Amino acid sequence: xxxxxxxxxxxxxxxxxxxxxxxxxxxxxxxxxxxxxxxxxxxxxxxxxxxxxxxxxxxxxxxxxxxxxxxxxxxxxxxxxxxxxxxxxxxxxxxxxxxxxxxxxxxxxxxxxxxxxxxxxxxxxxxxxxxxxxxxxxxxxxxxxxxxxxxxxxxxxxxxxxxxxxxxxxxxxxxxxxxxxxxxxxxxxxxxxxxxxxxxxxxxxxxxxxxxxxxxxxxxxx
Amino acid sequence: xxxxxxxxxxxxxxxxxxxxxxxxxxxxxxxxxxxxxxxxxxxxxxxxxxxxxxxxxxxxxxxxxxxxxxxxxxxxxxxxxxxxxxxxxxxxxxxxxxxxxxxxxxxxxxxxxxxxxxxxxxxxxxxxxxxxxxxxxxxxxxxxxxxxxxxxxxxxxxxxxxxxxxxxxxxxxxxxxxxxxxxxxxxxxxxxxxxxxxxxxxxxxxxxxxxxxxxxxxxxxxxxxxxxxxxxxxxxxxxxxxxxxxxxxxxxxxxxxxxxxxxxxxxxxxxxxxxxxxxxxxxxxxxxxxxxxxxxxxxxxxxxxxxxxxxxxxxxxxxxxxxxxxxxxxxxxxxxx
Numbered sequence: 001x002x003x004x005x006x007x008x009x010x011x012x013x014x015x016x017x018x019x020x021x022x023x024x025x026x027x028x029x030x031x032x033x034x035x036x037x038x039x040x041x042x043x044x045x046x047x048x049x050x051x052x053x054x055x056x057x058x059x060x061x062x063x064x065x066x067x068x069x070x071x072x073x074x075x076x077x078x079x080x081x082x083x084x085x086x087x088x089x090x091x092x093x094x095x096x097x098x099x100x101x102x103x104x105x106x107x108x109x110x111x112x113x114x115x116x117x118x119x120x121x122x123x124x125x126x127x128x129x130x131x132x133x134x135x136x137x138x139x140x141x142x143x144x145x146x147x148x149x150x151x152x153x154x155x156x157x158x159x160x161x162x163x164x165x166x167x168x169x170x171x172x173x174x175x176x177x178x179x180x181x182x183x184x185x186x187x188x189x190x191x192x193x194x195x196x197x198x199x200x201x202x203x204x205x206x207x208x209x210x211x212x213x214x215x216x217x218x219x220x221x222x
Numbered sequence: 223x224x225x226x227x228x229x230x231x232x233x234x235x236x237x238x239x240x241x242x243x244x245x246x247x248x249x250x251x252x253x254x255x256x257x258x259x260x261x262x263x264x265x266x267x268x269x270x271x272x273x274x275x276x277x278x279x280x281x282x283x284x285x286x287x288x289x290x291x292x293x294x295x296x297x298x299x300x301x302x303x304x305x306x307x308x309x310x311x312x313x314x315x316x317x318x319x320x321x322x323x324x325x326x327x328x329x330x331x332x333x334x335x336x337x338x339x340x341x342x343x344x345x346x347x348x349x350x351x352x353x354x355x356x357x358x359x360x361x362x363x364x365x366x367x368x369x370x371x372x373x374x375x376x377x378x379x380x381x382x383x384x385x386x387x388x389x390x391x392x393x394x395x396x397x398x399x400x401x402x403x404x405x406x407x408x409x410x411x412x413x414x415x416x417x418x419x420x421x422x423x424x425x426x427x428x429x430x431x432x433x434x435x436x437x438x439x440x441x442x443x444x445x446x447x448x449x450x451x452x453x454x455x456x457x458x459x460x461x462x463x464x465x466x467x468x469x470x471x472x473x474x475x476x477x478x479x480x481x482x483x484x485x486x487x488x489x490x491x492x493x494x495x496x497x498x499x500x501x502x503x504x505x506x507x508x509x510x511x512x513x514x515x516x517x518x519x520x521x522x523x524x525x526x527x528x529x530x531x532x533x534x535x536x537x538x539x540x541x542x543x544x545x546x547x548x549x550x551x552x553x554x555x556x557x558x559x
Contacts, residue, residue: 010355010358010359012356012359012362012363013355013358013359013362016359016362016363016365016366017362019362019366020362020365020366023366054351080350080351080352080354080355080358081351082445083402083403083445084402084403084405084443084444084445085403088403101354101355101357101358102354102357102358102360102361102383103358103361104418104419105361105362105365107418173373173425176421176425177421177425180417180418180421180424180425181418181421183414183418185417185421185424185431185433187424187425187428187429187430188425188428
């Protein structure tokens with residue numbers, strides 16, 4: 001499990017962000033005391049740091065620079081300052097990414113995921129395994145008991161999303177949001193068609209029990 | 223200043239001289255002095271006066287011509303006293319000093335307002351950044367407690383964010399240079415970012431989006447561009463039809479510019495309104511009908527586009543749709559590879 005340290009002085013945001021990240025399967029730590037923030041953070045040995053800029057005692061730029069002197073841990077700067085200048089400044093100080101407050105939480109998650117994947121090597125999330133179904137993200141194919149089928153870009157996105165929340169119902173709206181965030185701008189009808197095709201492909205491989213529709217609620221990969 | 227005007231100004235002086243001369247010639251005539259002597263007196267009397275008037279005229283003429291010339295070529299007219307030569311005659315000196323004093327006072331006055339405006343602008347900037355913190359926590363709280371109620375709140379929060387962004391860009395729109403940064407911007411990435419921001423509107427209204435033909439890069443400030451494109455795409459979804467709505471975005475490369483075209487098949491803009499859509503506070507028929515218009519969006523777009531050196535053109539047909547073109551001139555700044 002990846003460990004994320006949240007350096008943020010607004011209590012509400014700190015706590016909610018912690019809850020949010022834990023919900024999405026990360027281990028989240030949010031220090032409250034800022035006097036020894038640099039040492040405290042590094043002691044946690046995080047996989048990633050979310051860093052606010054306006055902080056008591058030391059500002060985020062300073063912290064970023066100091067951490068960089070000691071460690072290569074990925075840092076995402078999260079700030080309400082939103083000009084290109086601020087972005088450039090953060091990058092120059094060694095931050096890996098820059099997200100503007102109030103962030104779109106899905107985008108924040110996507111950025112965290114991207115950076116972690118880059119740092120931890122790409123082998124972790126290249127293949128998704130669900131029961132006997134193997135999804136290869138790098139070449140877009142699924143394998144079920146030795147049989148292989150190619151998926152389209154849209155189908156891959158759908159199954160990735162359902163896989164992420166496996167065992168839970170994903171509403172059409174959430175699925176749509178997920179797709180749009182991944183640059184796939186499908187409309188309502190298209191989504192139904194894509195899901196139907198995907199289901200057919202999986203059935204074609206002999207996987208009888210796959211994506212289920214829960215009327216009025218959404219889809220689920222049981 | 224013509225010679226006639228100048229002479230007219232000296233009428234009293236000349237009249238007094240003439241009267242004196244006539245009186246004196248009368249006296250001279252009475253005591254039987256030769257009329258030639260009287261004529262000679264005239265010459266001795268009036269020749270120097272005429273010469274004096276001519277010299278003064280030429281001097282003044284030159285001075286005022288120079289002043290006019292400076293004024294015509296001066297960008298900031300109030301700097302006249304800094305540029306002009308200090309006059310040597312007493313009247314000139316007096317006027318010059320008075321002018322300088324008036325100018326100085328005016329400068330202080332203007333500075334006062336400038337300081338106040340800067341202060342206000344800074345306050346707005348700070349305010350915008352402060353308000354973003356509670357909004358960020360609100361969003362996270364919504365995210366952590368998802369249900370129908372919070373989903374509705376999320377929609378409203380998104381609107382608040384849009385209005386706040388407008389405030390920020392409004393306060394910045396008079397002074398773009400302060401925080402802009404030119405870099406390479408991929409138009410496809412830009413358009414995608416904006417579409418994602420508006421994804422809820424596209425999805426809920428079932429608007430089909432076509433961005434196949436968007437390609438290329440330009441050099442500009444990404445944030446400002448995003449604001450402009452966001453306003454335009456926001457309008458394209460807002461003033462769209464209930465069914466079969468479509469937004470098509472494309473780029474064209476011409477010999478000396480790149481054009482980003484955003485086209486919708488929505489309700490369109492009535493002819494009499496189209497020429498005024500960039501006016502501040504203008505809402506028009508559509509604004510009245512939809513009731514959510516501030517009349518600031520396109521005004522700001524135009525203003526920012528001008529500051530960025532971009533063209534912004536809008537054409538529309540009532541009931542058929544609207545087409546907005548953002549034109550990036552291919553110059554030293556907005557180069558494309």
